[in-house]
Amino acid sequence: MKKVFITGTAGFIGFHLAQHLLKEGFAVHGFDGITDYYDVRLKQRRHQMLLQNAHFKATQAMLEDKNAVDRAIDEFAPDVIVHLAAQAGVRYSLENPRAYLDANVIGTFNVMDAAKRHEVEHLLMASTSSVYGANTEMPFVETEKADTQLTIYAATKKANESMAHAYAHLYDLPTTMFRFFTVYGPWGRPDLALFKFVDTILEGRPIDIYNHGDMYRDFTYVDDLVHGIRLLIDAAPKWLEPSEPIPEGDSISPVAPYRVVNIGNSQKVRLLDFVDVIEAELGIKANRNYMDMQPGDVPATWANADLLQQLTGYKPQTDIRDGIAKFVTWFRDYYGK
Template identity: 50%
Template sequence: MRILVTGAAGFIGSHVALALLSRGDQVIGLDNHNDYYDPALKAARLARLQSHGAYTHLRSDLVDRGAVEDAFARYKPERVVHLAAQAGVRYAAQNPHAYIASNVTGFLHVLEGCRHHGVEHLVFASTSSVYGANTRMPYSEHASTEHPLTLYAATKKANEMMAHSYAHLYGFACTGLRFFTVYGPWGRPDMAPILFARAISQGQPIKVFNHGRHKRSFTYIDDIVDGVVHSLDTLPARNEAWSGLQPDPATSGVAPYRIYNIGHAQPVQLLDFIGLLEKNLGRKAQMEMLPLQVGDVPDTEADVTDLMANAGFRPVVGAEEGVARFVRWYRDYYQD
């Protein structure tokens, strides 16, 4: 198939693009290479893709409506994996306009491209952050997500609603994936695993919020890629049993639309995750214990029953093995 992957120089996007190329798909990658974090890392990820003859790279910004229209018209992708976004929960407090531009306006341009160019399936990135003030664990796609606690989460909730309206109005399938905490080789340097690994390696203190007591559904990148690809291959259908009287947030009776959690079902306490980093780095962490940050939630836990049943998702890499693999890559790439 011809598949457009947005955010192809990003952490998850580059891994997904490589997996699609490896199975024989033609991939058109789109990324704006912004400097939210070190562009050299994005270039290194991209270099792994450009050795494939079936890969085409477009350096464009989703906010540029004309560039997005041109990409769809020129390459005519059959399916789209939309992973590009302004990432980072906390950065939204400093630069909220970037989130609306990239995550809302940019997503509209992707939806319009799908609408006008015959795309049969759009898989797009949402986030576990949409659960916000919902404290019922494990998080279920069938629960309400009406109370996001950050602007980033609000933009992703908006994406879910926009996708449903387009799936209903124009008939192309849309699947939203609520990512839980993803880590592994080629990860973002602004996220805890690399921040912690670098500080521990260099004997610097790390900031441990909520005194390290919160839990996260840490999910290794290979498992995430497997879930994204399986989701891409599984087109959602209308939920014919849905009466509309008590709408199911995860499905639709009027559109080929589905929302799934994607993450590891076994959450890990942050202190335990730090302990695995210490074990593999061979150094103890200097921890500055701090209270829970505003906008953070104490725990996340993914209910992935539906993705397992409907798309064959099977996370297999536990934290022990995943952290060991991550540290091996970290030492090799950063020579630290």
């Protein structure tokens, strides 16, 4: 039985990935700090559900605690590590930037160091579409430069990519970084747009729509995302031979077993259209409060997911109407609204 160590299993994406792997017969060890960035009861419930499977065990500790990270990974001795845990949220990084340095830089280094020591088959780590920053050429392609991050959150994620490349080169550590694009779905985070919009509309309060709704996002359904991660587990990058050319469109490093992969739906959706679908699903018209763009926000994200398809044969394709309907069904059931 292959063993996968996942950080962030009480979080939105980590919970779904752990469920996916457990159903497939993997042994999974989760690691999560269960911080109070948002409602800890939601995080605790996710872990309770996972713990109903005999092949899931969990450690509750902070990524910054190197001894705790080392102990958990040493005892489990994983074949693969998927590092998803992070201090998330673009806007919160304006209020508490140090939390991002502690969790996303120091914490990620601790995970990388343990992966190096155990010589795991594959280290996979979450980055974000936010690393593309002020880039305007779309859809975003992994091979283009991404040096204009606009928030500390994005900057820490770009730092993770650079750190990971160095470790892949120095220690022959096969590493894949995946860049997520606006993930949504059941068990989502309360600070994400879909959750906030649904909750606020059902409460009869006005929803805040930034940049007057003239924003575009590549909304990616969570099941599509975790299926992409699952397939990438089996697609560990390898060293290129000195004379071997880089395949067209591949982000593989010429000097390390390292690759960056976008995971997105490859469809640019206008925020106002997203709100229209939510209203239709709820059967309620929202009271819209149009606002200016927030600092650090970008007007659009849009993924080119050709490399994911090239590596795995898979391309995310859940339509926002189907994804939003599933989220609303879960939300109403979970919160009784």
